[in-house]
Amino acid sequence: MTETRALPALWPAPLADGTVHATVTVPGSKSVTNRALVLAALAAEPGWVRRPLRSRDSQLMSDALRALGVGIEETVSSSSASSTNGAVGGEAWRIIPAALHGPTTVDVGNAGTVMRFLPPVATLADGDIRFDGDPRSYERPLGQVISALRTLGARIDDDGRGALPMTVQGGGALEGGTVEIDASNSSQFVSALLLSAPRFNQGVEVRHVGATLPSMPHIRMTVEMLRAAGAQVDTPEAGGEKNVWRVSPGALLGRDMVVEPDLSNAQPFLAAALITGGTVTVPDWPRRTTQPGDALRRIFTEMGGSCELTDAGLVFTGTGKIHGIDVDLSEVGELTPGIAAVAALADSESVLRGVAHLRLHETDRLAALTEEINALGGDVTETADGLRIRPRRMHGGVFHTYDDHRMATAGAVIGLAVEGVQIENVATTAKTLPDFPQMWTDMLAGDAGGSGTPGAGAGA
Template structure:
């Protein structure tokens, strides 16, 4: 059965007939899974990932590492599934490091973590590693990683584009050392160099020279995960020099890691509670985390809900009213589409700022949100670094996704309150949230 036959080109977004009351089990974090795969592949001993996310982006990462010689064995126990989502509780991947080698070609799809985290890994391989991907991947910037690797001693052919397709000619090792980059278009440039840094002969010192760094929680996640496998990292937040990260050369430990639920992927379900005045519980919400999605507790509370974090998880309850918000989303930009969808249904205007870098994501998210919400009757205006949203009565219509998973979930949020919304290519949610349509209808009791 093909993907298009499972999810037709236009998917009627379910309309909520009343307040939602559901428990939704969200699969593992993509950001954690893909970082953990890279660190495990570079370790000196085998390791385990438990409850990893199985999605297009993570499977692309796993296949890419396998193509370079890493062993990744998948096992699934017979544990029972948890109501509300796919059963990931019994799944584990055993990662067996090996000598990295080419020649091979890696398909990055449109996954920022794959296209940015793996060229430094490829520089440590023996032989040429070619990177290619979806048409949109050619438009996403890679110059921060390419230029930095050249300074650190790598040989890369990209015909001067600063983007895909490209070939890394691995020499089996990399000198490393200090490098200055402008990572203002993507924090992944910094994370990419830090993740492989322990394996460079001199380690790495990454100095950010541009404007304010976006998505700082993702860099904190990288640093925490490096330290958990034995790396020594000096960073600004622990007394280091501002905008400078240093990773010392060292062997990395294999470890047994259980992946947290993906809190950003919990966003549409929490939004459903807010939009319908209902209640949604997300099991296993961590008490402490570096995931950007944890900011939803504060943001959605400010927009009219309330939340309680217990041993069971996070329960979010809507009040029946949605308030506009003025918020800087620079550190949590990936949450912007869902917040914009909720803001379009609010009782007052909203201003979302600090997210100019979203123009370089899976699609130009600011332009896409403006166009799609306005075509449903909304009043959204782009600003230099975000969106201004003035609520207006919305009507049904087609909500285009531009092959962007977060556009698909944003349209689904609007569809809860607006009859007749149809999502074009809802199957794009498989990038990070497999089975989203089934989870969404299940939440509504369908």
């Protein structure tokens, strides 16, 4: 993992002194990287993950897989390398599957993908696998994954908490079968079971029985990546029953995968163009993707910008005028902090809906956004499932992050237009976007293309 620069406890968010014009190379997707690592680790043959995210969350995932016995060889090449997605250079990780084993301890940090995707993997190991993490990880929902795995044949010791810390008593295999799960709090509950399912003796049939299902794009991402690795997956989109996914048992293939840029992490940079009336270009923006961040093209256009996909990437242009928006973010909840920050600077009221589940993310994001924007003079109120934001003239002050990377970038967005905003613990952005402070400074100087190259930095 790249060394994190020492940063002040309070980071002065730069005020934009003009329009922003920059090309920003956004590092790879956390969601794609961590799914690719799990699938490659469970494959029957070695594979490659190219242009991976290198951040705290992906390092926690790779360290955990290594602890279970998986080989991960990291290389950097300036020359092109053949892949199924075309010729690419840069960083590449060769994943060498092996017999999974314990005893060992997995540190999940506060990474939802690690704490939820790896317990099913651990059931396939021979030996006890203990899961522990940051204090906040003890509070995040995990009980549905634990109970589902028990239904499928796993033995898990959690002292009845339904949360971390816990120990998975790996038996070298898992029977699998049919299981009901309430994934209303996180789509990761479904993805966690699907990713390991090809290795279960009976595969798995997952039936979601909750009232809501947030962030469906992340489940679609899981399904597409499973199919790319050779798995047979039947889904609701394929004409089956609603909210039922079936994965057949079978060998996963070692693949050569190129990780897309993290589109959700492009959000603050696109917001800078919207707020200042400038232009930001994000290279390698995919024309087709399952990433939730692709919704930014539509949402930020409704809020006053315009965009075009070109050979250079996504070119986003703002007018300097920001309009309020009434939007359902249930499928793209991770975008809420950045949208709330922009909405606080708009010319009319905004209502952000469908994101009650954000109260259970890295922090209670709805309460945190309300508290911090209002502390700067804003007018935000919580609703049952989101936020109502009435723009007001704001002033400087400390913007607390609650160890949440998206809170930090949201504060930086507000700081573009509000003088004197100081971000507490901006270093928390290393979770998915290392070098964010330098990338932000470079963008304002008109050159962010060289900071955060695809192998050096960063959605569910």
